[in-house]
């Protein structure tokens with residue numbers, strides 16, 4: 223573990239009463255890093271977050287913030303350094319969205335909770351940043367889940383924390399707000415050196431935004447590392463125990479199960495033209511073969527996930543005669559051919575020949 227770590231855990235054990243959920247958690251984050259927790263439902267992500275946020279008593283080990291034990295900070299010191307947005311709904315009787323955002327300033331107000339003009343400036347800026355100014359006068363209990371999530375983020379931002387803890391912050395956001403939300407986190411990371419610890423179910427987003435990822439599943443954390451170390455072939459499927467369908471760590475594509483049986487259709491594809499057809503055939507439960515695909519083609523990972531048989535050729539190499547023969551043999555066993563290619567490039571003469579062969583055999587050429 224790095225001595226320079228801004229936020230560190232040592233042999234951290236978390237759970238409920240005597241029931242250990244995750245043990246031996248060793249993380250080390252620099253200031254301004256984003257850590258994402260991923261793992262299956264019920265694995266313990268929220269439990270880890272609640273423990274780091276001091277909302278749940280730890281069962282063992284320690285958490286250090288800037289070399290100081292987190293448990294030794296006073297309540298006010300903690301709320302001035304850490305903001306927390308968990309999934310459970312905030313009880314906010316008769317509060318407007320602006321009232322809720324304003325509670326984020328309480329760690330800075332005196333005993334009477336009177337907000338100064340500079341507090342209101344911070345509140346206004348936070349609301350503008352996450353675009354909730356328009357709903358500021360609405361009853362917090364009557365806004366949508368996505369709006370509520372953004373109000374809670376504004377509240378956390380106006381707390382001006384050094385560390386932000388978020389449990390599934392993007393779960394209710396539409397794609398526009400998901401991207402905006404993550405952009406705000408990145409901006410705060412770069413401009414204010416904000417350190418973020420959050421859980422995400424969207425693996426593609428986790429891969430893009432995280433500096434570090436902690437994989438949680440079972441009583442010991444599976445892995446802690448950079449996205450490049452985590453998103454390696456086969457690992458995510460193993461972490462989540464994917465048994466129906468498949469997940470490709472390289473493209474972050476999740477595909478439904480491939481249709482079973484002998485292929486009845488041959489798809490001549492390439493240059494990303496086949497993916498939609500493959501998925502259409504999958505939806506209709508029609509087994510198919512496809513080729514000839516270069517291994518770096520956009521179609522290739524989808525074909526590997528959905529096709530009964532993929533005739534492939536090494537990237538940046540000429541297609542071998544034996545590969546063309548294998549494609550012809552597979553095609554001749556099919557009842558139909560779908561050609562997705564409007565024309566063929568210089569290095570695709572083999573596919574052009576394959577189409578010609580299909581016509582010679584008199585195989586039914588489908589247009590989809």
Ligand SMILES: Nc1ncnc2c1ncn2[C@@H]1O[C@H](COP(=O)(O)OP(=O)(O)OP(=O)(O)O)[C@@H](O)[C@H]1O
Nearest residue numbers: 238243261262263264265266267268269270421438
């Ligand atoms: N208050 C509680 N008391 C006792 N056990 C709990 C409590 N909250 C959660 N658990 C248990 O702790 C385990 C981990 O739950 P946790 O909510 O941390 O998982 P998670 O990874 O966040 O799941 P999800 O992805 O579904 O949100 C589960 O077995 C759950 O049943």
